Amino acid sequence: MKTYTEDKKLTVVADDMMLTKDMPTTAGSKMLDGYMSLFDSEALARLKDAGYTVAAKAAVGEFAIDLLGETNFKGAPASDGHIKNQAAEMILSGDASAAVCLDVNGAVRRAAAQSGLVSVKPTYGTVSRFGTIPAACSGETVSVLACDAEDCGRILDLIAGHDDKDGTSLPAELIAKTNEAATVRKVAVLASMKKGIGADVCEKLDAAVAVLKANGVEVDEIDDSVISASRPAWNALMSAELCNNVSRYDGVKYGYRAESFTNIDELYTNSRTEAFGELLKTAIIFGSETLSTENYMKIYDKCLRVRRVISEAFGKLFETYDAVLMPATSSMSYTEAEVKENKFIAFEENYYTAPASITGLPAIVAGGVQLVGRAFSEKALLEAAKKYEKEGK
Amino acid sequence: MDREILRRLELLNQLSLTEQEKESVIAFFSDREKDLETLDAIDTADVERMVHVMPIMTVVREDKVSQIFSREELQAAAPETDEGYWCVPKVME
Amino acid sequence: MRYETVIGLEVHVELATSSKIFCSCSAHSYGAEPNSHVCPACCGMPGMLPVVNKRVVDYGMKAGMMLGCHINRTTTFDKKSYYYPDLPAAYQTTQWFAPVAVNGVVEIETSKGKKNVRIKQIHMEEDAGKLVHDIREDTTHVDFNRTSVPLIEIVSQPDLSSAEEVEAYLERLKTLLRYAKVAECEMAHGTMRCDVNLSVRPEGSNKLGVRAEMKNMNSIEAIKRAIEYETARHIDAIENGTEELRQETRRWDDIKGKSYAMRTKETAGDYRYFPDPNVMPVVIDDEWFDSIKASLPEFPEVKKERYISEYGLGEYDADQLTKSIALCECFEAAYGVCKSAKDAANWMISEVMSILNQKKMTYDMLDLDGKALGELILLVSGGTVGRANAKKILAAMFDDASIEPKAYAEANGYVVSNDTGMIEAVIKAVIAADPKSVADYKSGKEKALMALFGKCMKELKGNCDPQTLRKLLIDSIS
Numbered sequence: 001m002k003t004y005t006e007d008k009k010l011t012v013v014a015d016d017m018m019l020t021k022d023m024p025t026t027a028g029s030k031m032l033d034g035y036m037s038l039f040d041s042e043a044l045a046r047l048k049d050a051g052y053t054v055a056a057k058a059a060v061g062e063f064a065i066d067l068l069g070e071t072n073f074k075g076a077p078a079s080d081g082h083i084k085n086q087a088a089e090m091i092l093s094g095d096a097s098a099a100v101c102l103d104v105n106g107a108v109r110r111a112a113a114q115s116g117l118v119s120v121k122p123t124y125g126t127v128s129r130f131g132t133i134p135a136a137c138s139g140e141t142v143s144v145l146a147c148d149a150e151d152c153g154r155i156l157d158l159i160a161g162h163d164d165k166d167g168t169s170l171p172a173e174l175i176a177k178t179n180e181a182a183t184v185r186k187v188a189v190l191a192s193m194k195k196g197i198g199a200d201v202c203e204k205l206d207a208a209v210a211v212l213k214a215n216g217v218e219v220d221e222i223d224d225s226v227i228s229a230s231r232p233a234w235n236a237l238m239s240a241e242l243c244n245n246v247s248r249y250d251g252v253k254y255g256y257r258a259e260s261f262t263n264i265d266e267l268y269t270n271s272r273t274e275a276f277g278e279l280l281k282t283a284i285i286f287g288s289e290t291l292s293t294e295n296y297m298k299i300y301d302k303c304l305r306v307r308r309v310i311s312e313a314f315g316k317l318f319e320t321y322d323a324v325l326m327p328a329t330s331s332m333s334y335t336e337a338e339v340k341e342n343k344f345i346a347f348e349e350n351y352y353t354a355p356a357s358i359t360g361l362p363a364i365v366a367g368g369v370q371l372v373g374r375a376f377s378e379k380a381l382l383e384a385a386k387k388y389e390k391e392g393k
Numbered sequence: 394m395d396r397e398i399l400r401r402l403e404l405l406n407q408l409s410l411t412e413q414e415k416e417s418v419i420a421f422f423s424d425r426e427k428d429l430e431t432l433d434a435i436d437t438a439d440v441e442r443m444v445h446v447m448p449i450m451t452v453v454r455e456d457k458v459s460q461i462f463s464r465e466e467l468q469a470a471a472p473e474t475d476e477g478y479w480c481v482p483k484v485m486e
Numbered sequence: 487m488r489y490e491t492v493i494g495l496e497v498h499v500e501l502a503t504s505s506k507i508f509c510s511c512s513a514h515s516y517g518a519e520p521n522s523h524v525c526p527a528c529c530g531m532p533g534m535l536p537v538v539n540k541r542v543v544d545y546g547m548k549a550g551m552m553l554g555c556h557i558n559r560t561t562t563f564d565k566k567s568y569y570y571p572d573l574p575a576a577y578q579t580t581q582w583f584a585p586v587a588v589n590g591v592v593e594i595e596t597s598k599g600k601k602n603v604r605i606k607q608i609h610m611e612e613d614a615g616k617l618v619h620d621i622r623e624d625t626t627h628v629d630f631n632r633t634s635v636p637l638i639e640i641v642s643q644p645d646l647s648s649a650e651e652v653e654a655y656l657e658r659l660k661t662l663l664r665y666a667k668v669a670e671c672e673m674a675h676g677t678m679r680c681d682v683n684l685s686v687r688p689e690g691s692n693k694l695g696v697r698a699e700m701k702n703m704n705s706i707e708a709i710k711r712a713i714e715y716e717t718a719r720h721i722d723a724i725e726n727g728t729e730e731l732r733q734e735t736r737r738w739d740d741i742k743g744k745s746y747a748m749r750t751k752e753t754a755g756d757y758r759y760f761p762d763p764n765v766m767p768v769v770i771d772d773e774w775f776d777s778i779k780a781s782l783p784e785f786p787e788v789k790k791e792r793y794i795s796e797y798g799l800g801e802y803d804a805d806q807l808t809k810s811i812a813l814c815e816c817f818e819a820a821y822g823v824c825k826s827a828k829d830a831a832n833w834m835i836s837e838v839m840s841i842l843n844q845k846k847m848t849y850d851m852l853d854l855d856g857k858a859l860g861e862l863i864l865l866v867s868g869g870t871v872g873r874a875n876a877k878k879i880l881a882a883m884f885d886d887a888s889i890e891p892k893a894y895a896e897a898n899g900y901v902v903s904n905d906t907g908m909i910e911a912v913i914k915a916v917i918a919a920d921p922k923s924v925a926d927y928k929s930g931k932e933k934a935l936m937a938l939f940g941k942c943m944k945e946l947k948g949n950c951d952p953q954t955l956r957k958l959l960i961d962s963i964s
Contacts, residue, residue: 038462232425247407273409460511460512
């Protein structure tokens with residue numbers, strides 16, 4: 001169901017990982033409080049060219065690695081003791097017809113799942129990352145959050161396409177493959193990916209399965225072990241890349257600079273220490289350690305190889321199945337209390353989002369659950385999701 | 394993870410953690426131990442590393458010059474500049 | 487005891503591309519206004535993504551081939567992290583795992599003969615910015631113009647053993663890279679920089695001594711002085727125990743003629759390299775490889791041999807001309823027009839090179855149209871322009887590349903006259919004004935004829951064939 005009125009159809013919001021030249025872009029960090037980019041991100045520029053208005057920026061957690069935005073330096077929106085995602089809230093309140101967000105660690109997908117919205121994380125390389133705040137470049141993807149699959153597809157069509165300014169942007173002829181007609185006929189549910197989910201999520205999963213089956217889609221529950229290893233591998237890769245990407249914020253060129261320092265190292269250390277939050281600091285330290293001389297082969301290189309194993313495991317599944325159905329979250333809401341208690345919950349909860357992050361495969365969240373498919377199958381996935389998207393409400 | 398390694402990591406990353414942050418980082422690392430076991434259990438002996446998820450190669454551009462922004466624009470948000478330079482406390486070499 | 491010095495070099499060379507390695511800013515930062523060649527990427531702002539400049543790979547490959555390296559057909563870029571104000575993103579994109587070229591060899595020649603220096607690898611990377619320390623006392627000023635200018639780092643094996651060998655090696659690198667036109671290699675401009683890894687051990691020992699890495703030498707002379715100083719310091723420490731040698735980085739102070747240990751951080755050297763997810767592997771297919779191979783210049787030795795065997799030049803002339811690719815190209819173009827290798831070589835060596843020397847320009851800075859030089863040579867050999875006037879024309883050509891010798895000679899009255907009547911009139915006047923010289927010549931003083939000849943030539947502004955003038959002059963006196 002659309003939450004917006006027709007006059008808002010061409011109005012979108014962008015999350016604060018998307019650079020905008022007419023509004024500050026903070027990446028949810030005190031480090032970039034008030035930071036004005038000199039240029040727009042490519043995805044937003046394409047929307048503007050198509051006559052769209054980017055009305056506002058939605059808060060994200062610091063560098064978008066948390067659950068839903070709760071680590072934002074200004075605090076996260078919450079209601080009834082449950083944490084909320086600001087982009088999702090803006091859509092639910094009818095402020096915009098969609099949100100364009102950078103999916104770094106699954107926050108966009110969790111937001112879609114818990115707020116009854118639909119999100120599409122397209123195949124890596126189909127939407128330019130030019131003009132996004134870099135966090136975990138090897139897997140992060142510009143994604144769309146909207147009321148339904150139709151709106152997701154509408155926005156995706158406008159932002160997808162080759163971009164010479166992004167060296168990982170795929171050639172136009174590959175991106176065109178997303179338009180090839182395809183139907184989801186066979187879906188696998190992975191037993192291992194159901195681990196840890198609550199009854200509420202289980203219900204959503206069952207509901208989606210039932211609708212798919214009712215629509216003639218064959219659904220098998222199968223065993224798989226290796227895809228569930230995505231989380232630890234992604235945590236290491238993401239943290240290492242993040243550590244490197246946020247090293248540029250040092251109080252010299254722009255952004256936050258500490259007031260007190262007597263030499264260059266104090267300038268760096270005080271600025272970073274004062275401006276960065278705890279989750280980010282932890283990820284930096286962890287990422288740095290995975291890249292150390294002692295650990296590089298043991299951890300980082302290992303994770304790069306595990307990434308291929310996981311990728312190939314998906315490839316094997318896709319020989320038989322058109323898509324894999326899995327949860328996007330362990331529960332349909334997170335309380336403020338549990339997030340406060342477990343500061344690193346995002347590094348556990350991304351169990352469900354890491355498989356598509358680490359492989360770059362397209363993932364659609366609808367009806368509170370996630371459908372991961374072959375590269376370039378996002379349109380087919382969106383069509384399939386239309387069948388059960390209302391189950392998420 | 395021990396205190397000495399953590400101290401080095403703080404130095405290396407220009408961070409100074411509070412005592413409480415140090416404790417939770419150490420706890421975070423101990424949680425990751427189990428993760429390492431999960432990874433170790435996967436046989437990757439004959440597997441090539443996968444840096445890029447999409448198999449495209451050789452993305453290059455022509456050697457052409459273009460200047461997009463002026464120095465004034467680029468330094469608009471600078472904490473400190475002087476005579477067109479960014480400024481930092483004296484660096485000893 | 488006798489000692490031997492073991493030296494390996496890390497040579498950074500700026501590649502002569504138009505734009506930077508990962509962004510489109512101009513790569514020509516030398517002497518530019520601070521921070522005038524920068525973009526969001528060069529000043530570490532988020533959002534721009536690196537896209538590799540193809541010419542950097544072309545030049546990297548070319549350099550590798552010139553230095554006898556194996557070219558890695560799949561070459562990748564990696565990130566190297568450290569904090570320093572000249573590094574705006576706090577990481578440098580370089581090549582750690584699969585550099586463009588490996589396992590090369592460069593032959594050098596010194597007073598002790600020929601020797602091979604092995605090249606470990608050549609990798610492509612981005613340069614850092616520049617720090618200026620002398621504008622304000624309490625502040626370091628940062629200029630990112632040089633940030634991301636493409637570099638290759640040429641890493642040698644520790645095969646060098648003296649300042650003389652190091653000089654020969656560096657000169658050889660310069661020559662080869664300039665021949666391939668991939669780099670300027672001018673230490674004074676910072677387009678070639680060199681770090682020296684040096685250790686000393688008893689002669690014949692196969693165990694390496696404690697190694698010092700020396701930085702901040704800004705000329706080959708400074709490098710030689712630094713090597714002499716450092717070798718002596720090491721020997722002194724070993725023999726007399728004056729200090730305990732440490733593996734360290736030392737900064738050369740060329741004014742004081744001393745090296746100093748640099749302050750190093752505890753975390754120095756912990757660079758956390760990892761493959762750059764934003765830069766796809768560069769795969770060099772056969773077509774690309776072959777096109778670069780085909781574009782390689784003739785090596786200096788091959789050229790020299792050809793100049794001797796094919797053009798009939800003498801060893802000395804061939805050697806002089808092949809000192810620089812710019813000289814070779816000018817010579818070859820001039821020869822193509824004038825068809826006399828001897829004349830072309832002559833003009834190159836006795837005129838062109840000496841003008842360069844007078845102007846304190848390097849041979850590589852020669853920017854003379856060789857075809858125009860060939861035409862000038864033809865004008866002289868054809869008797870249209872006298873040699874003295876031809877030199878004036880050449881000097882003018884150095885200042886103005888658009889000058890066409892023939893038109894210039896005509897416009898400036900440098901064309902030899904064939905009007906014997908006019909020449910005879912001049913001779914008559916000169917003889918009449920200088921009866922003493924005439925008498926001297928008649929009494930057998932050959933020199934007197936030269937004086938008269940000179941006076942006539944001067945009157946004729948050089949526009950006379952010397953043979954004709956001489957003949958007419960003798961005829962007139964007799």
